[in-house]
Amino acid sequence: MESSSARHFNRAAVLDAVFAEAGVTRAGISGRTGLSPATVSRVVEDLIAEGLLDEGQQIPRTGRGRRSTFLTLGRGVGCVVGIDLGATTCRLRCNDLMGEELRTLRRPTPRGLEVPALVDWLAESVTTVMAESGTSRPLIGIVVAVPATVRDAAIVVRPARQLAQTEGAELGHRLGRALGVPVLLDNDSNLALVGEMATGAAVGCTDAVILTTSTDFDAGVAVNGEILRGRTGIVGEFATLPTGDEQPLRRLLSVDGILDTAAEQGVALADFTDLFDSAPEGPLGTLRRGFVHGLTLATSVATLAYDPQVIVVQGRLQPLVEQVLPELRERLSHVLPAVPELRPSALGGFAGATGAAFVAVQAARTALKDLGSFESWLSPQGTPLDGAGDARAEATGPTDTVA
Incomplete structure (x- = not known):
């Protein structure tokens, strides 16, 4: 028997x-x-x-x-949605459990909504991406990437200032109630790194770092195929590192930090994309040189701390990163005993949503194998946020210019 x-x-x-x-x-x-x-x-x-x-x-x-x-x-086996709730843009990706992308959706993140209204908007966005996918499969779970430290897969800590209202456990709790499915939260850089390791610029790598140069600055770290979080979840929070003038690193490597610095210095910077000019002079050149200095510091710290095979850079400032990569590689060759591969994101703005959907698919599969159902399939422990470095590419995510 x-x-x-x-x-x-x-x-x-x-x-x-x-x-x-x-x-x-x-x-x-x-x-x-x-x-x-x-x-x-x-x-x-x-x-x-x-x-x-x-x-x-x-x-x-x-x-x-x-x-x-x-x-x-089976036709009743459902699908999942990965959400990247950014400070300026929200992206959603709907996948079936074979890992196939059914639909993506990109929308500007509404400003100033308190959590109940923000959850209503997110729930409507999920309903929209499901409807546009044409699937008849039920929704069985959601993973949300947020620009914040996340504890216990549910509690938002120190969110980006544009989403300060999401601090605490209310966001995931309300979204789960609104849609009637389990919801797991994680840091957006962590999930973007999962996406890049599963089907992007870090496929085949087990040791990787991602630097997010966007509205804020953040990083995600994977060692031996596992996302590192640390005792309090602060692994990768390089934004607080002091630079040579005692300013935190986010002032050099984030859109908000650069705009704040420009305003304080009286620099006429109408839009951060002005820095994308090939060789800006004067104050703009100073800001651009500060950006390169910040990248040199961030990549040096990441390399010496984690010895990654690859460092992926993503975010709204990615076009600038791509311009300065040759200079960055040259600088690092003089200060590091070994320089990892430096690569722009292959998934663009959808890296976080791709990683969130990947995690949701893996979690649902595990529940299906172990439990035969999807009840409580997203628990803080044992969720497949880890092991993405060993995963094979299941479905290539869309690539876009980061907004």
Whole structure:
């Protein structure tokens, strides 16, 4: 008689094979997993009875025996949404559990909304991206990237000033109630790094750092394929590092910091994109040189602390980063014993939403294999925010210019 542990192992192995290959057959599952054809057939029939698998297209018979059919996820197996709630732009990505992108959505983040109104707006955005995807699959969970430290996958700490009202646990709690699904929160740089490791500029890397040069400055760190958070969740908060003039690093490497510095110095900087000129002179040149100095400091600290294979740079200032990369590499070659690969984001503004959707897919798959349902599938411990460095690219995310 099959033990409960054996049943659990066999069930997980069969589902893993289905997730790995769209339209796999019973024979294909047996070959992939090493399970006997009889065991595979028994598990498959149980999963079909539960509604987790469906029989698909029949394969023309080439010999004796039962006609083979492709197996697909059951029509009732739902989909997930990853949200990147940025200070200026919100991006959403809807995925099915095969990891395929169904739809993306990009909207300006509304300003000045208190949490109840912001949650209503987010819930409407999720409903919109689901409707536009054309899927009939139910929503089963959401992962939200926020520009803040996040504790216990639920509590927002020190958010960006444009989203200061999100501090605390109200955002995730209200959004979960509004949509009737589990909601997990994490830092936006952490999730952007997951996205880049899964299907972007850091594919194949287990040790990587991402620098977010956007409205604020932040970083995410992965070592041995796992996102590092630390005891209090502050790993990667390089923005507070003092520079040579005792100003925090965010003053050099964030849009808000650069605009604030320009205003204090009386520099006529109508828009931060003025710094994208190939060789600005005068005060603009000083601000640009400060940016390069800040990048040199941030990449040096990240390299010496974590020895990453690659450092990915993303955010609204990414075009400027791409311009100064040759100079940055030259500077680092003189101050570091080994210089990691320096790469612009391959996913653009959708890196965070891609990582959030990836995490949601992995969490839902784990729950499906372990629990047979999606209840409480997003718990603070054991969520697959980690291991993205070992993941294969499942669906290439959209690339856009960061707004």
